[in-house]
Amino acid sequence: xxxxxxxxxxxxxxxxxxxxxxxxxxxxxxxxxxxxxxxxxxxxxxxxxxxxxxxxxxxxxxxxxxxxxxxxxxxxxxxxxxxxxxxxxxxxxxxxxxxxxxx
Amino acid sequence: xxxxxxxxxxxxxxxxxxxxxxxxxxxxxxxxxxxxxxxxxxxxxxxxxxxxxxxxxxxxxxxxxxxxxxxxxxxxxxxxxxxxxxxxxxxxxxxxxxxxxxxxxxxxxxxxxxxxxxxxxxxxxxxxxxxxxxxxxxxxxxxxxxxxxxxxxxxxxxxxxxxxxxxxxxxxxxxxxxxxxxxxxxxxxxxxxxxxxxxxxxxxxxxxxxxxxxxxxxxxxxxxxxxxxxxxxxxxxxxxxxxxxxxxxxxxxxxxxxxxxxxxxxxxxxxxxxxxxxxxxxxxxxxxxxxxxxxxxxxxxxx
Amino acid sequence: xxxxxxxxxxxxxxxxxxxxxxxxxxxxxxxxxxxxxxxxxxxxxxxxxxxxxxxxxxxxxxxxxxxxxxxxxxxxxxxxxxxxxxxxxxxxxxxxxxxxxxxxxxxxxxxxxxxxxxxxxxxxxxxxxxxxxxxxxxxxxxxxxxxxxx
Numbered sequence: 001x002x003x004x005x006x007x008x009x010x011x012x013x014x015x016x017x018x019x020x021x022x023x024x025x026x027x028x029x030x031x032x033x034x035x036x037x038x039x040x041x042x043x044x045x046x047x048x049x050x051x052x053x054x055x056x057x058x059x060x061x062x063x064x065x066x067x068x069x070x071x072x073x074x075x076x077x078x079x080x081x082x083x084x085x086x087x088x089x090x091x092x093x094x095x096x097x098x099x100x101x102x103x
Numbered sequence: 104x105x106x107x108x109x110x111x112x113x114x115x116x117x118x119x120x121x122x123x124x125x126x127x128x129x130x131x132x133x134x135x136x137x138x139x140x141x142x143x144x145x146x147x148x149x150x151x152x153x154x155x156x157x158x159x160x161x162x163x164x165x166x167x168x169x170x171x172x173x174x175x176x177x178x179x180x181x182x183x184x185x186x187x188x189x190x191x192x193x194x195x196x197x198x199x200x201x202x203x204x205x206x207x208x209x210x211x212x213x214x215x216x217x218x219x220x221x222x223x224x225x226x227x228x229x230x231x232x233x234x235x236x237x238x239x240x241x242x243x244x245x246x247x248x249x250x251x252x253x254x255x256x257x258x259x260x261x262x263x264x265x266x267x268x269x270x271x272x273x274x275x276x277x278x279x280x281x282x283x284x285x286x287x288x289x290x291x292x293x294x295x296x297x298x299x300x301x302x303x304x305x306x307x308x309x310x311x312x313x314x315x316x317x318x319x320x321x322x323x324x325x326x327x328x329x330x331x332x333x334x335x336x337x338x339x340x341x342x343x344x345x346x347x348x349x350x351x352x353x354x355x356x357x358x359x360x361x362x363x364x365x366x367x368x369x370x371x372x373x374x375x376x377x378x379x380x381x382x383x384x385x386x387x388x389x390x391x392x393x394x395x396x397x398x399x400x401x402x403x404x405x406x
Numbered sequence: 407x408x409x410x411x412x413x414x415x416x417x418x419x420x421x422x423x424x425x426x427x428x429x430x431x432x433x434x435x436x437x438x439x440x441x442x443x444x445x446x447x448x449x450x451x452x453x454x455x456x457x458x459x460x461x462x463x464x465x466x467x468x469x470x471x472x473x474x475x476x477x478x479x480x481x482x483x484x485x486x487x488x489x490x491x492x493x494x495x496x497x498x499x500x501x502x503x504x505x506x507x508x509x510x511x512x513x514x515x516x517x518x519x520x521x522x523x524x525x526x527x528x529x530x531x532x533x534x535x536x537x538x539x540x541x542x543x544x545x546x547x548x549x550x551x552x553x554x555x556x
Contacts, residue, residue: 021369023376025351032372037365039372039449041355046444073442078475081554086444089551093448359449 010101013087014057015050016094022047036094045071049086053096060084107150114146122164124155128264128275128323129218132207133161138181141167141199148200148278148299148312151320163210167199185210194305201302201310204278208261211275212362218273219374220362221263225272226255228403231330232272234263234382236360242337245285248313249392250399252293257319258327267367267374270381271326276319278312286311292392329378331402332357335387335395343394345387345402353384445552447504467524470535473554475507481520482553483508483527484536484544505541505550508533 021032029047031040042050045067052058052066064083068075090096106114106125117123122133123145136142155161163185170180170193179196182189183206190209194202212220223236224247233255235243247260258264258272260279265272278299281289286309289296299312332353333345354375358364364371385402389395472481484505508523518526527533536544544550 021372025354025379026349028349028351030351030354030372030376032369034369037368039358039364041351041445041447041449043445045442046446049444071442079443082443085554086446089446093446355447355449364449 008060008084010059011098012057012059012101013053013063013091013096013098015053015096018054020050020095033093033095038093040093040095046086049083049090050095057099060087063087104154105150106146106152106154109154111143111146115142118142118145122161123149124157124159124161125149125152126155126323127152127207127277128259129273130163130211130215130275131155131159131161133164134167134203135165136167136199136203138167138169138196138199140196141181141203144200144299148314151315151317153320162214163207165203165206165210167203169196198302198305200278200299200312201280201305204280204312207277211262215264216363216366219265219267219364219367219371221265221357222261222360222362223263223357224260225258225263225274226250227258227274227327228255229405230327231403232258232263232327233331233333233399233403234272234329234357235333235335236263236357241335242285243335244279244281245288246335246337246389246392246395248279248281248289248296249292249396251313251316251319252296253396256322257315262362263329265329265374265378266326267370270328270374270377272329273326274319274323276315276323278314280307280310280312282310283308289313329382331385332379332382333385333387333399333402335389337390338388339390341388341390343387343389343391343398345385345398348384348386350379350384353382354379443552447549447551465535465537467520467535469537470520470524471538471541471556472520473507478510479520480510481508481523481527481535482506482541483523483533484541484550485533503544503549505533505544505553507553 017033017035019034021034023030027044029042029044031042031047031050032038033040048067048070049063052063058066060080060083064075064080067073067083073079087096087098091098106123109117114123118134119137119142122135124131124133134145166184167181168184170182180193181196181199181202182193183191183202185206191202191206221234221236223234224243225235226233226247235241235246237243244260247257251257257274257276259275259277261277262275263272264275281298286298286301290298297314299314301309301311303309334348334353334356357379358371358375361371361375364375367374383402387395387398467481470481472479474480482505484503508527510517510523512518512522512526524535527535538556541550541556545553545555
């Protein structure tokens, strides 16, 4: 877990748009992204990542801690890897951008 | 004036000349052909459709034209054209009716963007629309035919046409292509159904079209609000089940099955959101029409 | 969201299993394992998307894509949410193929080997196993984003 996180030291993610249209369906969400015209389907944790970043840019470690606290999860070795993959997917979709500290 | 009020001679003069102009739901079609077998079939199958005045604009100008094959000079081939362009390769002349109907559907799917087009059958009962979206194995056309002959008004077996601003659905009653085993199933279950000729060897196998009932065509201007979305699934020997479908899943299935969801962007997102919020979403598993009709009747009965 | 709430959701899903259609119940059961990880799926409109029946035929356990998810090998189960087509040789994954790891335990809590996982995946026609090539191709087309790349 520490090795994974250290590879993302000093990297912050922030959302590209605050204009997402979000609809909740019993704990699942459809999200419309105006810039791309795409509709995404997210579960609660997927959306929580976006709301965490919308509050303020955050590092992988901070995101994992937020999620852990919010969902009362005991973090295991695989969890940061799942979050990294999700962040990379969000990045590829243009939902979020990464920035290196002091850049 | 309706097609059936024309003599066959005048019908032939129109369709071989400037074009037969008929109203299909919110659209006007102009159809031209010199193929006599197709002319006879259309005279019968389109008999309830209203003719469109020359002063009205036809959205779609379609033709079935003869094609000659160098390799098979004696065989008769035809080709579908829309506005002078041919989206399909030539096919044997016997397939003209099926090709014409698919061609018109393709044109609607490709060109209509002021309405949200769901890939779905739609029928009306008690003033509200029941959507039966297409998905593999749904048998929507077959089920739609059964519903149509049991008191439901046909909107369409292929397109759920929704005005994204008002949320109203628009009828588009057109010929309904039954495929392969469904033809015999409907002949057995609904001997009163009016079917066109069996067309063999098409890309989808054998096809026979159901002629929509007169009432559905005459009431094609009467729009209605949706109330039920039922995803049907035919499963051999299964006991009938009509069960809740999570709304998020209904959203995804419906939106991903729309022809122009991405073209309409946020308008479509808002429209599908409202649609799902305002409808009961169900999944139907069935193996026989009687039990499927019973549960759908119960669902769509006011109370 | 608290753990109780998450548990409540899975409980509701579990209760729902009793009443919903068979393929649906299997899918819900598979989704239970995703509660504690983020899931994102991007919608692809049907008109633009070719169906995947030529790409993704069902394969046997030996050829199926699987991952070592920590505890032991876990098989990937793919479905369209609506079961197989008419018993034909091909399997249409529909417009939005979905996938998840097959469950590691049966309903009684007993661990399942790969064959057991495969059986649970296929239970009542809910899902199929696919090859690594098909898996990579589906991911390349924007599907199965909830699962890791090979």
